[in-house]
Amino acid sequence: MAAKDRREELIAAALRVMIREGVAKATTRAIVNEAKMPLGVFHYCFTSREELLQEVLTRFTDSTVAAARKTFEGEGDLGSRITRSLSAFWGTVELNPGEHQVSYELTHYALRQAGFEDLARRQYQHYREVHEELLAEAAEAAAIEWALPVPVLARYLNSVLDGITLSWLVDRDSEQSREVLRLTGEHLLSLARERTRPAAEPSPVAEPSPAS
Template sequence: MPRLSAAERREQLAEAAIRVMIRDGVAETTTRAVVAEAGVPLGAFHYCFRSKEELFQTVIERIMERNLPPAGLAHPPGATPFEKVRAILHAYWEQVLARPAEHLVTYEVTQYALRRPGLADLARRQYRHYLEVNRAHLESMARAAGLTWTVDLAVLARHGLGVLDGLTLTWLIDRDDVQALAALDEYARYLASVAEPLPAEGGPAA
């Protein structure tokens, strides 16, 4: 067995856990199943994670990180705020289409945690993380598109999380691509309506 650093071993176990969750479901994802999938001894798990809940939190963060839309997309000259925001949201949606099973796992983890009193904080941490990431992404989206938001960012992040979370779950259920994209475009129109162009550097504010 190759010698891996603790960080590399954590990554190996997190990826193994994702494969087990996709294949067997979150409720059936035991530490023994994860180490068997990774091909490592049980002791390796306890060396890297204090608990299964810590592993689940790592899984959630890894899935979200690699499914974030690229906020720094290049935009054609003269693109409108709507076109800029729409392009970024469509890039996010491409990630949903590419990894639907991973998105399904995140919803399953939430339900699993909420049904177990001792794990409820896992769901709370999960959605706090989502809010933090969504807020940071809205900030980077605005910078990349040369916009500023006219709505309080904390409120906008919560609103956006509700929209994208709901759209993603609905699509996972019905796989209606046409309606999903139409709803996504409607959200882009809303964001464009609460955005203003940043003033040119050195120029007066609008």
């Protein structure tokens, strides 16, 4: 097996262990046992356990971002695009709750490990940047503008989705969670307004002809 393939298998094995037993128990030995590889292979592919955990978190962030981009594309007015995007996002939460729980655990782990705090910051910065891009694209497609600055709206949306997800991981109340998502979509739509047309530039004043 090529080194690249071994890395991929170790990443997948680490995620399986963390989903099943939690981040704290995802030791190097537990991961290689899950991957059915000798311990030496791990040190050949990764410099440390922290490097592997960083790669797992990066993969999860990238896949979440890719899903958000894909679901927001397509035809339809602003309301249908928002509804479709929130519904598709929620589908990933209910389908893969273990992965979302691991992502929160890894975020807290990164914040508590000296030298790894920036990993969690980059994770959430990436989420906000994607939300900003999607909001800007939606405004352009619908010929509207947002009533709030896009960075503020992106942080708001990210915070709401984070809160809904974490609450659902605790109580698994899908009905109320979907209702909150519906309210979020309605609120977001209420913040869209007709784009203000730029003021017309004044016509240049013709200079008087020089006297003959």
